[in-house]
Amino acid sequence: MTEPGKVSMEKIVSLCQRRGFIFPSSEIYGGLSSCWDYGPLGVELKRNIKDAWWRAVVQERDDIVGLDAGILMHPQTWAASGHLEGFSDPLVECKNCHLRWRVDDLKDKNCPACGGELTKPRLFNLMFKTFMGPVEEEANVVYLRPETAQGMFVNFQNVVNTTRKRIPFGITQIGKAFRNEITTGNFVFRSREFEQMEIEFFVKPGTDEEWFNYWLEERLNWYVNLGIKKEHLRLRQHAKDELAHYARVCYDIDYLFPMGWAELEGIANRGDFDLVQHTKYSGKSLDYFDDETKERFIPYIIEPSAGVDRSALAFLCDAYDEEPAEDEIRVLLHFHPSLAPIKVAVLPLSRREKLVEAAKQVYADLRQCWIVDYDDAQSIGRRYRRQDEIGTPFCITIDFQSLEDKQVTIRERDTMKQIRVPISELKAALAAKLSGEDLFVLPPGGQIWKE
Amino acid sequence: MTEPGKVSMEKIVSLCQRRGFIFPSSEIYGGLSSCWDYGPLGVELKRNIKDAWWRAVVQERDDIVGLDAGILMHPQTWAASGHLEGFSDPLVECKNCHLRWRVDDLKDKNCPACGGELTKPRLFNLMFKTFMGPVEEEANVVYLRPETAQGMFVNFQNVVNTTRKRIPFGITQIGKAFRNEITTGNFVFRSREFEQMEIEFFVKPGTDEEWFNYWLEERLNWYVNLGIKKEHLRLRQHAKDELAHYARVCYDIDYLFPMGWAELEGIANRGDFDLVQHTKYSGKSLDYFDDETKERFIPYIIEPSAGVDRSALAFLCDAYDEEPAEDEIRVLLHFHPSLAPIKVAVLPLSRREKLVEAAKQVYADLRQCWIVDYDDAQSIGRRYRRQDEIGTPFCITIDFQSLEDKQVTIRERDTMKQIRVPISELKAALAAKLSGEDLFVLPPGGQIWKE
Numbered sequence: 001m002t003e004p005g006k007v008s009m010e011k012i013v014s015l016c017q018r019r020g021f022i023f024p025s026s027e028i029y030g031g032l033s034s035c036w037d038y039g040p041l042g043v044e045l046k047r048n049i050k051d052a053w054w055r056a057v058v059q060e061r062d063d064i065v066g067l068d069a070g071i072l073m074h075p076q077t078w079a080a081s082g083h084l085e086g087f088s089d090p091l092v093e094c095k096n097c098h099l100r101w102r103v104d105d106l107k108d109k110n111c112p113a114c115g116g117e118l119t120k121p122r123l124f125n126l127m128f129k130t131f132m133g134p135v136e137e138e139a140n141v142v143y144l145r146p147e148t149a150q151g152m153f154v155n156f157q158n159v160v161n162t163t164r165k166r167i168p169f170g171i172t173q174i175g176k177a178f179r180n181e182i183t184t185g186n187f188v189f190r191s192r193e194f195e196q197m198e199i200e201f202f203v204k205p206g207t208d209e210e211w212f213n214y215w216l217e218e219r220l221n222w223y224v225n226l227g228i229k230k231e232h233l234r235l236r237q238h239a240k241d242e243l244a245h246y247a248r249v250c251y252d253i254d255y256l257f258p259m260g261w262a263e264l265e266g267i268a269n270r271g272d273f274d275l276v277q278h279t280k281y282s283g284k285s286l287d288y289f290d291d292e293t294k295e296r297f298i299p300y301i302i303e304p305s306a307g308v309d310r311s312a313l314a315f316l317c318d319a320y321d322e323e324p325a326e327d328e329i330r331v332l333l334h335f336h337p338s339l340a341p342i343k344v345a346v347l348p349l350s351r352r353e354k355l356v357e358a359a360k361q362v363y364a365d366l367r368q369c370w371i372v373d374y375d376d377a378q379s380i381g382r383r384y385r386r387q388d389e390i391g392t393p394f395c396i397t398i399d400f401q402s403l404e405d406k407q408v409t410i411r412e413r414d415t416m417k418q419i420r421v422p423i424s425e426l427k428a429a430l431a432a433k434l435s436g437e438d439l440f441v442l443p444p445g446g447q448i449w450k451e
Numbered sequence: 452m453t454e455p456g457k458v459s460m461e462k463i464v465s466l467c468q469r470r471g472f473i474f475p476s477s478e479i480y481g482g483l484s485s486c487w488d489y490g491p492l493g494v495e496l497k498r499n500i501k502d503a504w505w506r507a508v509v510q511e512r513d514d515i516v517g518l519d520a521g522i523l524m525h526p527q528t529w530a531a532s533g534h535l536e537g538f539s540d541p542l543v544e545c546k547n548c549h550l551r552w553r554v555d556d557l558k559d560k561n562c563p564a565c566g567g568e569l570t571k572p573r574l575f576n577l578m579f580k581t582f583m584g585p586v587e588e589e590a591n592v593v594y595l596r597p598e599t600a601q602g603m604f605v606n607f608q609n610v611v612n613t614t615r616k617r618i619p620f621g622i623t624q625i626g627k628a629f630r631n632e633i634t635t636g637n638f639v640f641r642s643r644e645f646e647q648m649e650i651e652f653f654v655k656p657g658t659d660e661e662w663f664n665y666w667l668e669e670r671l672n673w674y675v676n677l678g679i680k681k682e683h684l685r686l687r688q689h690a691k692d693e694l695a696h697y698a699r700v701c702y703d704i705d706y707l708f709p710m711g712w713a714e715l716e717g718i719a720n721r722g723d724f725d726l727v728q729h730t731k732y733s734g735k736s737l738d739y740f741d742d743e744t745k746e747r748f749i750p751y752i753i754e755p756s757a758g759v760d761r762s763a764l765a766f767l768c769d770a771y772d773e774e775p776a777e778d779e780i781r782v783l784l785h786f787h788p789s790l791a792p793i794k795v796a797v798l799p800l801s802r803r804e805k806l807v808e809a810a811k812q813v814y815a816d817l818r819q820c821w822i823v824d825y826d827d828a829q830s831i832g833r834r835y836r837r838q839d840e841i842g843t844p845f846c847i848t849i850d851f852q853s854l855e856d857k858q859v860t861i862r863e864r865d866t867m868k869q870i871r872v873p874i875s876e877l878k879a880a881l882a883a884k885l886s887g888e889d890l891f892v893l894p895p896g897g898q899i900w901k902e
Contacts, residue, residue, distance in 0.1 A: 020613030026525030028605050028733040040516035065491035070644050074477030100585040130581045134551040154479050162471030193521050282479040
């Protein structure tokens with residue numbers, strides 16, 4: 001068994017590339033610095049994470065609605081949010097070779113590239129800028145959003161007016177954001193293009209502390225319910241001097257990544273900062289009238305802000321395991337069934353025509369319900385290993401006896417237990433195993449689900 | 452009944468803004484030219500369209516896998532693809548006020564803004580450019596992808612190596628793309644930020660014509676199966692002089708939008724253009740070895756390329772209907788159940804405590820399965836109208852009798868027919884109505900499903 005929190009990043013990166021979870025972006029051109037492409041399995045993992053978010057945050061609740069605002073927003077948005085002024089790193093430039101460096105990355109006072117003299121630090125904005133319209137001039141500058149949050153603030157009044165939602169309620173958005181980071185790395189942990197899942201939850205001032213605590217617990221439980229071990233999660237409160245300009249209180253949900261504890265999600269009490277700022281810059285009132293109490297106020301905002309890529313990395317690291325099996329090491333991903341890219345693999349025992357025919361029939365039938373794989377290459381043992389390594393919860397084996405008794409074998413990833421099931425009952429059996437929550441609740445700190 | 456293809460864009464735009472499908476981007480700042488934000492209902496519609504695509508293209512097939520490549524790609528990608536050289540519009544600049552204009556938009560030879568003299572036309576590239584890293588210089592220029600296709604071409608070998616897929620097979624990707632169009636408009640039909648759904652289907656040369664025809668039919672049927680009326684779709688072949696530089700043959704699937712017939716999806720036979728170009732520019736071989744025939748060849752590519760936003764607009768327009776009902780006009784969206792943003796609305800007949808309690812119970816129970824709305828404001832008739840207008844297929848009414856007999860009323864959107872169902876059987880009844888394909892196959896040209 002891999003020691004908790006001890007899987008190396010090299011093993012994760014290697015598995016991701018070898019099996020098609022994540023590739024370096026534009027790899028045939030040597031890659032694009034710290035950008036990543038999700039392959040066939042990675043895209044399914046990401047879809048499952050985002051679907052689990054949407055299900056927990058929108059579908060199963062009665063107080064949050066979704067939104068999908070543009071990546072390109074009106075530039076005034078970033079003046080109001082403080083990003084134009086404050087979203088920057090101090091950089092120095094070499095007077096000789098003109099390369100720029102982050103001050104905290106420097107070991108001495110000279111240019112690491114050529115040894116030249118460096119300028120005094122200047123602020124460098126982390127937003128990617130581009131030009132909209134045919135003329136490249138200041139008036140046409142727009143930015144790639146550095147966070148999805150602002151799209152929800154500027155649409156607050158639109159949502160109130162069109163949905164009949166009353167405070168307390170929230171808006172959520174999943175989408176790409178871009179930051180021109182100087183220091184990137186740790187695989188998909190910090191990249192310049194990334195995907196966020198954010199909630200902006202609007203509450204009455206005075207109730208904000210209570211809601212903040214509610215969201216801390218709610219968000220922690222989301223990860224635990226999807227299989228992250230409790231001992232790999234911790235809460236860390238931001239110190240006063242590290243608080244962002246908009247935040248009254250902020251906690252990080254840290255995960256024990258291979259490189260150590262690092263932020264998986266941030267939960268902030270933003271107070272009324274955002275709605276006040278956007279009111280000031282737009283001249284449009286963003287206050288709220290409570291029909292019942294006849295009070296008018298500017299809501300406070302509690303913001304859980306998670307990363308899809310960081311979540312994917314955390315779920316991969318937490319699921320990774322190695323265990324001895326028949327003279328070799330069995331590598332497996334203990335993915336929660338709802339996150340597993342492939343739910344079921346159909347494996348005919350051999351390539352004999354009759355077996356293949358029966359197996360293809362089962363394969364076609366199961367594809368109506370789930371993402372299913374089919375594999376008839378090499379020994380059944382090697383095929384099980386291939387599925388274990390990508391976290392497929394169930395393998396269905398069709399053997400010669402299946403042709404006689406119309407039964408197949410379901411083999412479980414974690415226990416390697418096998419049970420025999422009539423083909424006519426296969427779909428229902430798998431549905432119960434894949435969706436029955438009581439079947440898959442992880443014991444505290446445990447990796448293997450109960451049956 | 453609204454005459455087919457005759458709904459006005461004004462009505463669609465108005466409905467979209469009034470009910471929270473689509474808002475102008477950054478509206479409180481006066482909007483950002485031709486960019487749009489999807490509101491709570493719009494984001495569900497888009498999710499449903501993308502899920503329907505993924506289900507039909509990835510899940511239900513055995514020969515297509517997904518991918519999610521970056522929006523930022525290595526700049527050499529765009530040299531190889533031809534976009535750096537060829538993806539441009541001819542523009543003229545006013546020598547006096549320096550505004551630029553598209554040649555085909557000009558009525559005479561002077562500047563429409565100031566009357567000044569215009570330069571000769573120069574080519575203006577439609578890709579948005581930005582700078583990666585701290586220095587804004589030519590070496591750091593990267594582009595926002597103008598199409599998702601290239602991410603699939605540059606990852607062709609990665610997918611072959613990691614998935615065991617053999618030709619013929621495809622890769623599909625859904626994601627944002629950006630084009631700095633000079634002429635935008637017709638609501639979300641042409642905007643600068645948009646979302647694509649593309650398939651790159653790799654085939655053996657010589658079989659490409661057959662596969663091209665296969666995909667034409669397959670893609671047409673996807674729209675028809677999701678409720679688009681056949682008479683609102685047509686195929687249009689590109690003339691020789693309008694063919695893109697990469698295409699051997701290209702057909703548009705046109706839809707009869709309010710502004711007339713316009714491209715909903717393009718299907719192109721790209722031949723070996725893309726893999727040859729990327730081989731040339733990257734120096735990496737992108738050919739394919741067929742294990743069975745022992746042949747080595749460069750695959751041809753058939754590309755169905757659809758737009759999420761255009762599909763959303765088409766589904767909205769096609770679903771829109773007005774019909775007389777009780778002295779007023781009933782506005783309704785005949786969405787296919789799988790596309791409807793809200794599947795079920797729960798409506799207690801009044802706000803009496805016992806009714807609300809029972810209704811909330813049903814609401815909580817149904818949310819486990821679907822996106823469900825709850826509405827207890829105003830008369831039941833008005834509430835039905837509100838749900839009709841956003842295309843909710845089923846309303847559940849809980850009345851006083853429900854408290855006695857534990858039965859509720861299911862009211863159907865299109866027929867306004869009502870049936871009484873025991874609460875214990877409600878979920879199963881709705882599941883059958885929402886997912887049973889035989890229940891919802893549209894008769895050719897018809898708008899109302901059979902029961």
